Amino acid sequence: MKRHNSTKNTRLLRPWQLVLGILLMFGFTAEANGLPGEQAFSVSGTVTSATDGLPLVGASVLVKGTSTGTITDIDGAYSLEVPGANDTLVFSYVGFVPQEVPVAGRNVIDVVLREDAAQLNEVVVIGYGTQSRKMLTSSIASVDAEEIQDLQITTLEGVMQGRAAGVSIQTANGQPGAPPSIRIRGGSSLQGNNEPLFIIDGVQRSSEDFNPEDVASIEILKDASATAIYGARASNGVVLVTTKSGKTGKANFNASYRSTWTSLQNRLDLLGSRDYIQIERIGLTRSFLNENSAFGVGSNATGIGNPPDGNFTLRVLEPGESVPAGYESMTDPVTGQELIFQDVDWQDVAYRSTRVDNVHFSVDGGRDRLNYYLGSSYLSQEGIAKGTSYNRFSLQSNVDFQLSDKLNIGTNVNFTRSLSDEPFNSSVLFGRAARLAPTTRRFNEDGTVAPGSSSGLPNPEWYASTFLNSSARNKLNLGASLQYNIFENLVATGRLNYFIDQNTREAFVLANQLTSARDASVNFLESRLLQFEGTLKYFRSFGDHNLSLLVGGSNLNTDYFTFSASGQGGPTNSIRTLNASPVINGASSFKSQDKLIGYFGRVSYDFAQRYLLSATMRRDGSSRFGSDNQIGYFPSVSAGWRISEEGFFFIPGISDLKLRASWGQTANNDFGSPSDLNRFFLSQGVVDATLTYNGQAAARATQMPNPNLGWETTTQTNFGIDLALFNNRVLVIADYYRKVTSDLLFSNPLPNTSGFGSITQNIGKVEFKGTELSISTDNIASGDFRWTTDFNISFTSNEVLELPDNGRDRNRIGGYERSDGTGIGGVAEGEPLRQIVGWQFVNVYSTTAEAEADGQFVEFANDRTGSNGIDYRNRVGGDVKWEDVNGDKIINNDDLQVLGYANPDIFGGFGNTFSYKGLELYLFLDMGLGHHIYNSNRARMNSNSQGNINGTEDLLRAWNEEGDVTDVPRFIFFDYGNARNHDVVGFGSTTGDGGLADRASSLYTEKGDYLAVRTVRLSYTLPRNLVQKWGLNSIKAYLLGQNLHYFTGYRGYNPEVGALDLGLYPLFRSISVGLNVGF
Structure with a gap:
């Protein structure tokens, strides 16, 4: 709960509490004093918070059953004349659990109130x-200031991760500064942006x-009744972020410092050099690349043997030669020769x-008519990958000035x-370099540092210091707001904002052992947003009728x-700008403009805070769409019934019960980067102006x-229940939703006579539905000890309802023979999103006789016969038997099937806070269940699909000779794209099989289920009376652990990586x- 300190660091009085206090002290007490009864009895004391011991300013103190009462002063103190010594006092404060205390003849009663978890x-x-x-x-989920402060997380997405039902946040990339992926209720689109709108x-x-x-x-708006007021931008949900502001009182200074040590969260089970050589040497005898196992044969065999001064350390020990220092030796399993080699752990x-x-400093306060908040921070982070880093400086200023009783302005x-240093090429550094052969020099x-196998398979240490890639990003928001109270119940507001985002990325390749080209590049992206919004708000109460209107x-x-x-x-590595490059390979620039104009309104009504009704309407016009369809209307309606306020309702233990229902429509107009012409100007068409005709500039x-x-339009229905139990000690929020996005954007093929290959049209439909549950409990509040729990879980599903009728079976997007696209993340009518399509593993043939008897034949788009004369389409002992779906003994596209789906079906979080006096322990876990990942990184390693890369310890269990029984097929050196056993993924290369591009198998389609120990924090707040002696307000020290462990069966680095793990x-x-x- 946010605490604002006054001049004595005490709770501030809210306006309604001041009015109530005046009435209590001057009106109701006078009435009570005139009543006959027991002799008046004087009681005094203080009311403080159980959380931090601060006085509660404006807490209510009432004599039970009467109107006699008072409120606490700035020190949390009160004094009250009660009718009799046997009366009971009721102490209450907003956001805290009320407490009844018998007077029992006492003149001094000090009370400690604990926060109400249901009211935070x-x-x-x-x-x-x-x-x-x-x-x-x-349906709205919230994260408050105190929780944000305690979490000590450096990104907004990290603050929300696992803490809000219906919000899936997955961190696929460990690059410092890289944002996670956010999906609120699954997103809404197939080809457009699925990230929520941040305001x-x-x-x-x-x-x-x-x-x-x-x-x-932070408020997360999930259903259409909450988001429809943002219209065309709101189909993926809305995240509202409000920054801190100052309150009247003396200046409060807060400073914080955090020092963090980071390390690799998980390691792959890679082979050491000895096992690697044993397996690779035998695997080379089975490869189509070479017809024998001689060293240095074939361009792709260099990792197996090469001259002493080459890029690899593995070689034959010369006669009479001793094993050099730093080398190991072993017998070649093929030739019996003595080999020497080094053993490098490239993950290390x-x-x-x-x-x-991380350093942060802020000051807030106010006096007279001026309130202010100023915060600044600096974050310096080295990445766990060499050559990567992230530095951030930020400044936030909020100032509010009340010019008059009617006019308030704010800035x-x-x-x-x-500033960020990033990998020059992530796929090279993480997909290849970290899995180099351990014998690489x-x-x-x-x-000096050796380059590795090649620039495509480099030594990561060399690569990070030679291939440079940095970015500098500046963001500036200038905002001014005005609020004018026209009448008592009529308020006008206006807001003007100018936001500029500039991102410059520069890359340079130093001259090195492999190339002296000194490649240089620069990319600059700038966006400028000018935003104006105005609203008019009216609110009025008529007895039990309460009405609120908004237009804007x-x-x-x-x-x-x-x-x-x-x-x-x-000419030199010292000058890394383009002016030093005599050869300019290319230069281009691009400008565009995007306009959105909207009008909106909302009406909210309730009767006696029992029957609730709200409706919104927004009209948006967007320049992103066709001239005939630029205007959209987005309505919503919602209702609630607080059954617990009914006179007939009484169920012991239920403090509050509300039923909710809503319906509404929103849209998604964000379907491409503005720099991507083919998507940003879908409605206007795209022109290529880089052509020439007869020597003249031309365009077509x-x-x-x-x-x-x-628009891609999303219609959403939501039913919910809010339940508070046991004097608000248990809060339950449950929701069921169904949303359907129609008019999805798809590229539809056109006949050749049109002159175009395709046209983008609104011709698709997808459904998302799910159930969400959040439970917050105040388990124990006894004396100085308190234990609270927060739990949320979401069950979600989706289905593709319609796809373009393009003549392909089942209207599949992402399958094979049925459509273009890839097998990772494909979709088909009647099935969930983000399929992983491939071949199903049955078993490994124990003998060649078994394989020949089975008669299975793998059909390739291109014939594959090795130089050793082996036709790799036939199966032999140690090969995989694939599931033959149609029973024709031919394994081809007709045998592909859905192996899994990339989206979690279940996700959630579970947090516990234990506090005793100033000591607090916080534990938080989050989970994702029901999704699958194609572990392409592992498949490539176990097939040596890019030559001279390491394998995993799976290969220690691989089939090796006739009669072996195992689930790991035999290893073949450089099995790339040949759909043999391990690696069924080819990428259209000359050595691969272009007809099998990007396709998976069940061998490496793994469950991504995980339970993450996300946060463990132990903190201690020093007693206030102690720190005040030092002239301070507060001191809090803490020990914090994050991303400590994943309980998962997934064998890659990260079970949150997404559908395809290529090694991020x-x-x-x-x-x-x-x-x-605080001071």
């Missing part, structure tokens, strides 16, 4: 306003690089333990600068500019325009120590 988010932010949670008819202090912007320590609250070379420093300034004879308008203009250029041949249309192109930047584990000081 009493007021939540909604679209263009706020609302009491008990009056909500929408930070009223401005549409991305969440990247934003500092969570400046955030006061590629990854490191690093340090992260909002946010500036962020981030790390250092040259002169001690919104105008967003965004300008985009991109520039890119590349060159090579510079490359895509047919579609003036009828329109691995996740890191972190241990932090920190100190927060």
Whole structure:
């Protein structure tokens, strides 16, 4: 719960509490004093918070059964004349559990109130306003300032991960500064953007690089009744972020420092050199590349043997030669010769333990008519992969000034600068370098770092210091707001924002042992957003009738500019800019503009806070769509019934019960990067202006325009229940939703006579549905000890209802022979999204006789006969038997089947907080269940599919000779794309089989289920009376662990990687120590 400190660091008085206090002290007490009865009895004392011991300002103290009462002063103190010494006092404060205390003849009664878990988010932010949670008819999840502060996480997505039902956040990439993937209720689109809309202090912007320590609250709007007021941008849900503001009182200074140590979260089970040589040498005898196992035969056999000064250390020990220092020896399993080699663990070379420093400072306060908040932070993070880092400086300023009783103005300034060193090519560094053959040379004879196998299979240490890639990003938001109270119940607001985002990325390749080209490139992307919004709000109460009206308008203009250029041949490594490149390979620039104009309204009504009704309507016009379909209307309606407020309702233990229902429509107009012409200008068509004709500049249309192109529209229905039990000690929120997105954007083939290959049309439909459950409990609150629990779980499913009728069987997108596309993440009518399509593993043939008797034949688009005369389409002992779906003994596209789906069916989180006086222990777990991952990284290693890369320990169990019984097929050196056993994934290369591009098998389609120990925090807040002696307000020290462990059966680095694991930047584990000081 957010705590704002006054001049004595005490709870601030809210306006309604002040009015109530005046009435209590001057009105009701006078009435009580006139009553006959027992002799008056004087009671005094203090009311404080059980959480931090701070006085509660404005807490209510009432004599039970009467109107006699008072409120606490700025020190939390009260004094009250009660009718009799045997009366009972009722102490209450908003957000805390009320407490009844018998007077029992005492003159001094000090009371400690504990926070009410069900009321911590009493007021939540909604679209263009706020609302009491008990009056909500929408599905909204919240994270408050105190929780954000305690989590000590550096990204907004990390703050939300696992803490809100219906919100799936997966961290696929461990690159410092890289944002996770967010899906609210599964997203909404197949080809468009599925990330939610972020509104930070009223401005549409991305969440990247934003500092969570400046955030006061996060609200996640999930159903259409909550999001429809944002219309064309809201199909994927909306995240509302509100930054901190100052409150009247003396200046409060807060400083924090956190030091973090990070390390590789998980390691792959790779082979050491001795096992690698044993397996690779035998595997080479089975390869189509070579007809014998001689060293150095074939261009792809260099990792098996090469000259002493080459890129590999494995070679034959010369007669009379001793084993050199730093080398090991073994007998060649094929020739019997003595081999020498080095053993390098490339995971140790590629990854490191690093340090992260995070400093934050803020000041807030106010006096007279001015309130202010100023926060700044600096984050310095080294990545666990060598050569990677992330640095961020941020500044947040919020100032509110009340010019008069009617007029208030505010300013909002946010500036962020981030610098990042990133991999030049992630697939090379993480997909290849970290899995180099362990016999690859790390250092040259002169001690310098060796390049590795090649620039495509490099030494990661060499690659990180030679192939440079950095980015600098500046974000600036300038905002001004105005609020004018026209009448008592009529308020006008206006907001003007200017937001600019500039991102410059520069890359340079130093001259090195493999190339002297000195390639240089620069890419610049700039977006400028000018946003104006105005609203008019009216609210009125008529007895038990409460009415609130909102109307408003919104105008967003965004300008985009991109520039890119590349060159090579510079004279020195010291000058890394294009002006030093005599050869410019290319340069291009691009401009575009995007406009969105909307009008919206909302009406909310309740009767006696019992029957609740709300409706919204938004009209949006977007320049992204066809001239005939630029306008869209997005309505919503919701209702609630607080049954617990009915006179007939009484069930012991139920404190509050509300039923909710909603329906609404939203849209998705974000279906491509503005720099991607083919998607951004789908409605207007695309023109290629880089052509020449008869020596003159020329242009031609490359895509047919579609003036009828329109919105992807999502219709959503939601039913929910809010339940509070046992005096609000248990809070349960449950929701069921169903949403259908229609008019999906798809590319539909056109006849050749049209002059175009395809046209983009609105011709698809997909359904998402699910159930969400959140439970918060205050388990124990006894004396100084408290234990609370937060739990949420979501069950979700989806189905493709319609796809373009393009003549392919079952309208499949992503299958084989049925359509274009890939087997990873494909879709088909009547099936869930993000399929993994491939061949089903049955078993490994124990003998060649068994394989020949079975008669299975693998059909290739291209014949594959090795130089040793073996036709690899026939099966032999040690090969895989695939499931023959149609029984024709031919394994081909007709035998492909769905092996799994990439989206989790179940996800959620579970947190416990234990506190005793100033000591607090917080444990948080989150999970994802029911999804599958194609572990292409492992498949490539076990097939040596790119030559000279390591394998995993699976190969120690591989079939080796006739009669072996195992589930790991025989190893064949360089099995790339030949669909033999391990690697069924080819990428259309000359050595692979282009007809089998990007296809999986069940051998490496693995369950991605995980339970993550996400956060463990132990903190201690020093007693206030102690720190005050030092002139401070508070001191809190903590020890924090994050991403500590995954309980999972997945054999890759990260079970959150997504559908296809090609070897991304691995996740890191972190241990932090920190100190927060208030003064």
